[in-house]
Amino acid sequence: MPDFSIGVDLGGTNLRIAAVSREGKFLERIDLEAKAVRGPDHVINDMCAAVLRLTEKHRGDGQFLGAGMGIPGLVDIESGTVRKSANLPGWSNYPVRAEIEKRLGVPVFIDNDGKCAALGEKWMGAGRGVATMGMLTLGTGIGGAIVLGDEIFRGTNEMAGEFGHVPIERDGLPCGCGGYGCSEKYASASALIRVAHEAIASGRAPALAQAASANPELKAKVVYDLAMQGDEVSRNIFHKFGKDLGFLLAGLLNSLDLDMYVIGGGVVSAWDAFAPSMFAEIRARALIYVTKPKTQEGNVADGGAQDVSVVTKALLGSDAGLYGAARAPLMSEKKMGEKP
């Protein structure tokens, strides 16, 4: 058994913990309820008890190097505290890192969960082996991160990678950020659902209306299934979704020119439905493609997608954050020059 670290993925309702080897293998994994409403002390006590059981079990086989935790919210990685989190009431200014370090007796790292997911994909997922990577996680909004080497590029105000707030419409929809026309109003999972509801309300989407009346909590999966069954309205929703995402990505390709852009989030399972129009948009606008002669396949919705390998889907799903969180203690030790 090799040396290992612990990765923790804290959500509003779930707390997932994994022991991960230096080589990036999951040794063991525990899923707990987060019980966030009971406050940070409770959650951290539960978590540390579980971590200690896990490390006790594996300690004989290798060295326990430290723990990393991904947190949904604005994290101050220097002070090891949560600045702001919609899902974790009462955590502001609680000394998260210090409290965990006290209980575990090893170095602890905390970071935003989206940044952890990006580091995870970079380490063991889609971005394995590339030097620079952008990540876009399509969910309620669009989470984003820029990874240069093994590090998150954080930006002056720790806002680098906020791709969801790149404006793509001049007179667009108002966004929760206070701006308007932001890409996440068009190319996030929740935007897709909003558009589906709008189509239903317009009275011109009978198949979607039927699906929604059967299950009012309309999911992207339902729209996807209908699109794959040939429902024109659902196909068009994904077509527009992909086009909007491609418009955003073309701008990112031309301004940042990273090795790879990884698309994550549950809606990625509908890749087939939106990737063709996304790639068509990228091929029509990204410098690395427009300056090359176009192939006959270089047109909309044709499956010519494979040549645009610079944009690809995430591979680790919801485990990405665990990998990324577990990485920090391994990296940190490496940096100090021990066992490189």
Place this chain on the structure above:
Amino acid sequence: MPDFSIGVDLGGTNLRIAAVSREGKFLERIDLEAKAVRGPDHVINDMCAAVLRLTEKHRGDGQFLGAGMGIPGLVDIESGTVRKSANLPGWSNYPVRAEIEKRLGVPVFIDNDGKCAALGEKWMGAGRGVATMGMLTLGTGIGGAIVLGDEIFRGTNEMAGEFGHVPIERDGLPCGCGGYGCSEKYASASALIRVAHEAIASGRAPALAQAASANPELKAKVVYDLAMQGDEVSRNIFHKFGKDLGFLLAGLLNSLDLDMYVIGGGVVSAWDAFAPSMFAEIRARALIYVTKPKTQEGNVADGGAQDVSVVTKALLGSDAGLYGAARAPLMSEKKMGEKP
């Protein structure tokens, strides 16, 4: 007299050479004709003769550390050759760096002229003292660069910083790059002139028409003067120009979150005419502003510009490239640990 290096700014028609001290002072400057059509050998002979006269003159006072040259085109900095240049016919595959090193006997660095200008502004201009900087040079197109620390961030295909090709219009004008709706079709100096000509052609711009008939080679300066004299059409042209530039910048602020974005190019002398609408757009869309309470002044064309110090105008004008070119030999020596 301190140690110094030589910066060279090679254009299609002009060749400018400056001896620059380690502290960033111009010691002496020479302007020559480039005579690019006579081919690289001629230009480099002329240039090296001039450099040698200059260094001979200053050699007694300090050490001549090396030379850097900015070239308009796609430069292969590793091999020291020009890959492609519209303004320098016959330079492709000519061993520029090796030929200059042979003649001067010091380390020589070559780079794209826009990248040199960005490094110059970062070193001695608007970006002095900041850690990260983006530069946008508004000219025929929009030249761009990302500077992290003292280095250009070049990107996988050396296309990082191609801000002129970030698409800002969905069904926009075709661009020379092969794409369409690129920002440089709306927010470059040549875009401004194109819009002015369109206004004249529409028959609804009498003041501009008069100015253009007096001098068919319409310049941004003419449009600016009319705007400042209150001509509504000219004012609107700059207003839209600023709004488009602000739209682009808001996206860059939200995705890259650099310390500062510096706007260069001759059209910057019309700053007063376009900055208000540019800043209004940025304040309405950039996360660092929209999340703060808006002031009463936070509206269009009101001179509230000064609070958006993250976007600022270039300070070195056409000298930026000379500073940046001269920097490389100074940095390089520093890196090797001599006289830090």
